[in-house]
Amino acid sequence: MTKKCPKCGAQLEDIAKFCTKCGCSLTEINSKDKIEATPFPKENNNSKSTKNNSKKIKIDPTNKQSQEPDSGINAKTVGIVGLIAIGVIIIVAAMTFMPSGSDVAEEVTISVTQTESYATNEVNYTTANLTETGNLEYWYYVNANLYPSDLSMDLEEYDAKITFYSGSEVITAVEAYIYKYDDGTFDVTGSYTTKELANVTDVQIEVINPTGDIVGSQKSQFTMGDMTTARF
Numbered sequence: 001m002t003k004k005c006p007k008c009g010a011q012l013e014d015i016a017k018f019c020t021k022c023g024c025s026l027t028e029i030n031s032k033d034k035i036e037a038t039p040f041p042k043e044n045n046n047s048k049s050t051k052n053n054s055k056k057i058k059i060d061p062t063n064k065q066s067q068e069p070d071s072g073i074n075a076k077t078v079g080i081v082g083l084i085a086i087g088v089i090i091i092v093a094a095m096t097f098m099p100s101g102s103d104v105a106e107e108v109t110i111s112v113t114q115t116e117s118y119a120t121n122e123v124n125y126t127t128a129n130l131t132e133t134g135n136l137e138y139w140y141y142v143n144a145n146l147y148p149s150d151l152s153m154d155l156e157e158y159d160a161k162i163t164f165y166s167g168s169e170v171i172t173a174v175e176a177y178i179y180k181y182d183d184g185t186f187d188v189t190g191s192y193t194t195k196e197l198a199n200v201t202d203v204q205i206e207v208i209n210p211t212g213d214i215v216g217s218q219k220s221q222f223t224m225g226d227m228t229t230a231r232f
Helices: 026-037 045-055 064-097
Strands: 002-004 011-013 108-123 132-148 159-166 169-180 186-194 202-208 214-221
Touching (some): 108 214, 132 202, 159 186
Antiparallel strands (some): 002 011, 159 169, 159 202, 169 186, 202 214
16 A cells, blocks of 8 residues: 655655655654544533533422521511411400490499488378477488489489488488489489487488499488478
């Protein structure tokens, strides 16, 4: 086999190391050709997969760091829901223990407006002409205003009692009468008559509801009038 000199083109034997015509070294040229002809090594499949793996990063759903934003949102949501639940519980509890209109405690405030006493001529009611006996009778009278705590309380359905005192001693207790005026206000009045003169110093008024409970009580000083001369 023959080969050409790359410099002058002379035909040379295949094993020739120099050109016999121009003296060009064929060994150096052959080594360069080999270098230039050496193909670039192909990429390894493993390297390709490595590159692909480096480009495509999959997020592990179990990764705690990737879940932190959602966890923060969930924590806030749970906190808000918890506060709302506590508020609802407090409101329900307050409404449960809050007294309704029918559960408002009955209470009647009593303000004594008048105490009076005087002497009268005793009258014989057994005769047709109601003749006077010549003896004196003594009359004691009390009046007071009543103020219920609830306007729905109809005090005309209630009872009242007035107790007359001489110092700490009870003289007598009488039933009193509760009257309702057109404007919705209430009064209570009571009196008693006796043939024996009593020195009344104090009176106590009590208002009693239909179930028998005392819902109002007031003790006040009693002012005595002239008990020596008959008024009529």
